[in-house]
Amino acid sequence: MRIRASLVAATMSGAAALTAFVVPAAQADDAPSAPSAADAVAPLVVGEQKSTFSAADAGDIKITKVTVNGNKDVVVGGTLAKSFNIYVTATNPEGIEGVQAFLWHGTDLTSEDGIDGAIIPDQPEDISRDCEYWSETTATCKVTLTATPGVDLYKSSLNGKWNVYAGAVGKDLDVAESDVYKNHWVKRASHFASFNASPEPVAKGKPITLSGGLSRISWTYLKYYGYAAQPVQVQFKKAGSSSYTTVKTVNSSSTGQVKTTITASTDGTWRLYYPGNSATSTATSSADYVDVR
Structure with a gap:
């Protein structure tokens, strides 16, 4: 050095x-x-x-x-x-x-x-x-x-x-x-490389599948890698509301993937949120609106 x-x-x-x-x-x-x-x-x-x-x-x-x-x-x-x-x-x-x-x-x-x-x-x-x-x-x-x-x-x-x-x-x-x-x-910065809520639209009472990928930067190699075993919050904002609420928390997989299902009940916007830790920043995914019929 x-x-x-x-x-x-x-x-x-x-x-x-x-x-x-x-x-x-x-x-x-x-x-x-x-x-x-x-x-x-x-x-x-x-x-x-x-x-x-x-x-x-x-x-x-x-x-x-x-x-x-x-x-x-x-x-x-x-x-x-x-x-x-x-x-x-x-x-x-x-x-x-x-x-x-x-x-x-x-x-x-x-x-x-x-x-x-x-x-x-x-x-x-x-x-x-x-x-x-x-x-x-x-x-x-x-x-x-x-x-x-x-x-x-x-x-x-x-x-x-x-x-x-x-x-x-x-x-x-x-x-x-x-x-x-x-x-x-x-x-180290973290981010969600992708996020999707499907199907769109969805019938009331049917499952909505939420999926995304959490990654964290490596300063050693200057690349983002999947961040495993991290608590990720599934958040929902009801149509007409201005704030999100946390519906559930799921852990990312060994490759940083996040996947879970939610029962459709009302129109609104879904996203994923990672609260970070002592070494890693917080991260918020893109938002996806789901029309419930």
Whole structure:
């Protein structure tokens, strides 16, 4: 795995605060194995190096809030990169110069085998100064990141819980930082490749057959594969209604197929819904209207 290096620099009132920022970036043609990243991530923090990376404040500066992707899961498929924002709010008596934030996957930011993935800012050469200043002492700053399947997300086992690093730099060069300010979920996309409700029309009291196929992306191979043994909700919206109700739940087959029957009673629209899990996004099928006569 290649190592991508950049510098985080903040220039304030004629003084400069400089920190090396080095993180691993998997390439699409690399084997899906964990990088040796201890030396790469050791200087990653924006402030003073700590022997243990707990939340650390220097001086009076403090990080008060971090929001990742609007508090929604980061969902990534197999062809399109996913861009999202991290907003860091910080306060400091002397004012806020800027922030840094990124996601990393693993157990220990400082150990040789403790990190196997990172999603870094689109402009990692500098701290973000894209800030909304609420007062002379408090600001919320935006950091934009892009997760690329096959590159940052180079293997499927990277799905699930990631760690959020956040750092802030004051105009007086004070820093605040935390290697795990919070956690956030980065999930593999799922979808229904097909759905059908038949026959159409159908006589009242006769069976309606509902069938579809649930698939999930593999970041390792950049293809969708049938997702087996997953609970799929059969949902119905009665004609004239604006909302769906869950009629029953069925499990997908070993190939991700979903098939069940329902007794026809009234006109309405049918669909399938997958609620997702800790590694996989939700999915909703197309809808199919059935006329009951």
